Amino acid sequence: MSQPTRYPAEIADTPAAQDADVPSGKPGKSFFGSRFVSILHLFGGNIANSLLMLLGTALAARTLGTEQFGVFVLVLTLGRFSERLVRFESWQPLIRFAASEEQSFDSDRMGSLFLYGLLLDTASCLLAAALTIGGGLLLMQTIGLQSEDLPFVMIFAAAIALNIRGFPTAALRLGGQFRTLAYLQTVSSFVRIMLAFAAFLMGWDILAFILIWTGVQIFDTALFLFISFRSLKRQGVANPLKADWRNLPQRFPGFMSFAWSTNISSTLRTMTQEADTLLVGALGGASSAGLYHIAKRVAKVAMQIGANVQAVMYPDMARLWARLEIHAFRTVTFRLQLALMAIGLAALVATILFGKQALALVLGSEFVAAYGLLIAQMVAVILILHAAPSRSALLSMHRPGVVLIVAALSTVLFFITAFVTMPIYGALGANLAHIAFGLLTAVALDVFWWRESRRAMEGTTD
Incomplete structure (x- = not known):
């Protein structure tokens, strides 16, 4: 029977059976280097896309x-x-x-x-x-x-x-x-x-x-x-x-229970990431929904970074946890959070400096009204980027229920914020709701994954 080729040799940007290069307790430079190359490829492809x-x-x-x-x-x-x-x-x-x-x-x-x-x-x-x-x-x-x-x-x-x-x-x-x-x-x-x-x-x-x-x-x-x-x-x-x-x-x-948990989590995220546009359309009409969509589409370029990191690192994080290499697991997750936070802040600064000119150049002057929405959306993106490694960590730890609970509470906060602010600020209220959602998600997931991984690390050293 043929054995699986977990990392095809012809894919030069991926680690060829790199698991052996990850010493117990601490990931080596080759681990981060090879994954970084993969992330760069995904980032380049996704940015182009x-x-x-x-x-x-x-x-x-x-x-x-x-x-x-x-x-x-x-x-x-x-x-x-x-x-x-x-x-x-x-x-x-x-x-x-x-x-x-x-x-x-x-x-x-x-x-x-x-x-x-x-x-x-x-x-x-x-x-x-x-x-x-x-x-x-x-x-x-x-x-x-x-x-x-x-x-x-x-x-x-x-x-x-x-x-x-x-x-x-x-x-x-x-x-x-x-x-x-x-x-x-x-x-x-x-x-x-x-x-x-x-x-x-x-x-x-x-x-x-x-x-x-x-x-x-x-x-x-x-x-x-x-x-x-x-x-x-x-x-x-x-x-x-x-x-x-x-x-x-x-x-x-256990496959379906895991799938149901991720389904409900995805449903809750959908209620904030897609239903918001429908809500803007219901309250402000099709034109407002179009402007709001423009802001989200531009901000999505930055969000692709978090998706890229999760795409590359989630399989490795799951393997590290399965092998009980808890210290390496924590190191990888924490470093990813710091890197994504820095990238998100850089994207926010670029948006503030050049966002208005870019909207006028690419879409036309009638869409410059989306500038304020775009800045607010970028703040929410920074929080979502920070939460991405935490979510992958908890899923690797087989804790989809925690992710689900956090998503449920964050969704409730999203809609409370949206219904309070949208009658006052219009489409901007939906962006403020995204900020509230991202803040609660980032803080709660951090608390859970740090606590659970610390307990596991203490258990492996006893």
């Missing part, structure tokens, strides 16, 4: 104008809100369980594990598509859309139904293919830019942009699935489509 997506958004905004662009944003947000409301984030339990299975690697059993994740992804995607259409029918006028906008919602629901993400994400991250993750996503973004530019030149209407975004997302999903199956084959994992599907819950006890 974010800039391409921002350019696509700019083309849509310039072509459609503030009102129709707001409708476009609300349609996309409704679909993404529905998707993330029921998505199970299956990559998290897949990585957690696969890390535990690696020591006694069984190709067929690993194939069944990934099949479990794939089935979970497929079911949640179909449910999300149905929820998108149902939400459009029930909430359309409430969130700032009109009855004639329903066909746009139904078209974009097709992309939601096929947007399988957890399975390919876990396959590529476990395979150490961070360079592939970094640059593969830019392919679909480049295609979207080309089509959006054609729509801009031809002066096409909102239907054309909805079709472009829908078609490109379906293409992107197909591309990721193809690459992920190849990655699993190279790692020695049996084809999940041919794996034994019987008695999956009994063969992998």
Whole structure:
């Protein structure tokens, strides 16, 4: 039986079986150096992808104008809100369980594990598509859309139904293919830019942009699935489509409880990260939702850094915890927090100095009104960046319940803040709610992961 290639040799930016270079209790320079290279690749790819997506958004905004662009944003947000409301984030339990299975690697059993994740992804995607259409029918006028906008919602629901993400994400991250993750996503973004530019030149209407975004997302999903199956084959994992599907819950006890915890946590985050745009649309109309979306889209460039770090370090953190190398685990988490905080502060300063000019140059003078929203959103981003390593640490420690409780309390605080401040400050109130959410999340997760890891370290030294 072939053994898994955990870190493919041809991926020069990933550590080839670097686990041996991590001495017990303290990670070596080679550990951080090799992961840093992977993070740089992911960061470069994601920055390029974010800039391409921002350019696509700019083309849509310039072509459609503030009102129709707001409708476009609300349609996309409704679909993404529905998707993330029921998505199970299956990559998290897949990585957690696969890390535990690696020591006694069984190709067929690993194939069944990934099949479990794939089935979970497929079911949640179909449910999300149905929820998108149902939400459009029930909430359309409430969130700032009109009855004639329903066909746009139904078209974009097709992309939601096929947007399988957890399975390919876990396959590529476990395979150490961070360079592939970094640059593969830019392919679909480049295609979207080309089509959006054609729509801009031809002066096409909102239907054309909805079709472009829908078609490109379906293409992107197909591309990721193809690459992920190849990655699993190279790692020695049996084809999940041919794996034994019987008695999956009994063969992998605890998988669904972990998945449910991450699903509920994701649902709570969705209520703050996607429902906020719908709330702005409901209170301020489509134009306000469009401006608010612009601020969030720009700030998302900085948030990609936290996602990149989690993508690279989460598998390693799970392995360190599984091997009871607690001191190394704590060192990695703390250093990541410091680095992300510094990057977030630098991004905030750059936004204050150049944000207004950048909005006018890229989107046009009518979108400069998003400047204040952007600054407030960047403050929230700093807090979310700081919390990202803490969340990965607790998931590695098999404490998804703690993450869930913190997410629930932070979400309650978010909506309390939003409903108090939005009638006074408008869309800015939603940004203030994000700051409150991020502050509670960062502090609470820090307290829990430091306390739990200290107890574990004391237990290993007794």
